[in-house]
Amino acid sequence: MTAGKVDFTGVQSTMLVTLFLRALDAKEREPILGDRFAAEAVDRIEYDWTNLDKPIITRTRFTVTLRARQFDDWTTDFLHRNPDATVLQLACGLDSRAFRLDLPAGVHWFDVDMPDVMELRRKLYHETDDYRMIAASVTDETWLGEIPADKPVLIIVEGLLMYLRETEVRQLLRRLTDHFRTGELIFDGVAPWAAKTTQLLKKYLSRWYDYPAYWTATRDGSDIERWNSRLRYRDDVALMAQYERVPDPNKRRFYRAGSRFDWFKNFLRAFRADF
Ligand SMILES: C[S@@+](CC[C@H](N)C(=O)[O-])C[C@H]1O[C@@H](n2cnc3c(N)ncnc32)[C@H](O)[C@@H]1O
Numbered sequence: 001m002t003a004g005k006v007d008f009t010g011v012q013s014t015m016l017v018t019l020f021l022r023a024l025d026a027k028e029r030e031p032i033l034g035d036r037f038a039a040e041a042v043d044r045i046e047y048d049w050t051n052l053d054k055p056i057i058t059r060t061r062f063t064v065t066l067r068a069r070q071f072d073d074w075t076t077d078f079l080h081r082n083p084d085a086t087v088l089q090l091a092c093g094l095d096s097r098a099f100r101l102d103l104p105a106g107v108h109w110f111d112v113d114m115p116d117v118m119e120l121r122r123k124l125y126h127e128t129d130d131y132r133m134i135a136a137s138v139t140d141e142t143w144l145g146e147i148p149a150d151k152p153v154l155i156i157v158e159g160l161l162m163y164l165r166e167t168e169v170r171q172l173l174r175r176l177t178d179h180f181r182t183g184e185l186i187f188d189g190v191a192p193w194a195a196k197t198t199q200l201l202k203k204y205l206s207r208w209y210d211y212p213a214y215w216t217a218t219r220d221g222s223d224i225e226r227w228n229s230r231l232r233y234r235d236d237v238a239l240m241a242q243y244e245r246v247p248d249p250n251k252r253r254f255y256r257a258g259s260r261f262d263w264f265k266n267f268l269r270a271f272r273a274d275f
Contacts, residue, residue: 067159118134
């Protein structure tokens with residue numbers, strides 16, 4: 001069954017890119033992530049994928065899969081320590097983490113994204129007693145009330161915070177730490193130079209299309225504690241420096257060489273904090 005034709009603009013369109021790149025990885029002999037759900041979703045969605053099959057986009061696929069792999073590893077680690085937890089994944093797009101990981105039986109998982117993305121997601125995936133999808137903007141005030149707050153929570157925010165303004169990031173984190181008693185937050189943050197570059201690009205490109213710029217950069221772990229005093233920075237991983245996981249030897253060499261430079265290595269980092 002096909003999931004129908006799609007047409008997204010702005011930040012919502014970026015989830016087609018990450019889906020497509022995970023699908024490419026899944027077709028590799030030695031995938032980094034091996035997300036078969038992504039490959040199946042790409043086959044089912046009526047979209048001209050040749051729009052994305054361009055070197056400027058496919059070149060970034062290791063960044064996306066290394067990030068997803070790191071988030072999978074941290075999720076598994078958290079659920080090993082808290083098998084009876086709630087997982088709240090914001091800006092899930094068409095990500096299949098809830099299905100590709102082997103979850104302990106006591107876990108309740110909530111995926112949240114914008115209503116138009118959720119409409120498509122519901123054609124690809126189904127809810128169960130332990131898995132729910134919520135159609136809302138994370139900046140809305142009401143949806144959080146639907147999520148039980150009685151268990152430790154893992155909050156996964158992959159590919160979102162950089163697209164929000166810093167005031168929105170602070171408000172969101174405040175609502176989350178007010179709602180849940182204890183838990184962990186994992187998110188990815190871009191370097192300040194990357195945010196500035198995309199803002200300049202947006203100025204130039206906005207005549208043609210709704211280019212999604214990065215508004216909030218993460219310099220280091222102290223930013224997290226500055227955004228929200230209940231959060232304690234725990235650790236971070238420079239995703240470009242995870243080159244040992246890249247199967248293609250030429251690309252691996254490129255990432256290894258690039259990682260000698262801090263600006264390259266720290267372009268995108270995964271951060272972990274607890275509260
Ligand atoms: C780069 S994609 C990441 C999707 C997914 N996490 C992944 O890795 O494939 C960004 C996602 O953020 C979602 N998003 C952007 N602004 C949002 C908001 N205010 N509330 C909920 N989701 C939002 C978009 O719809 C899109 O699915």
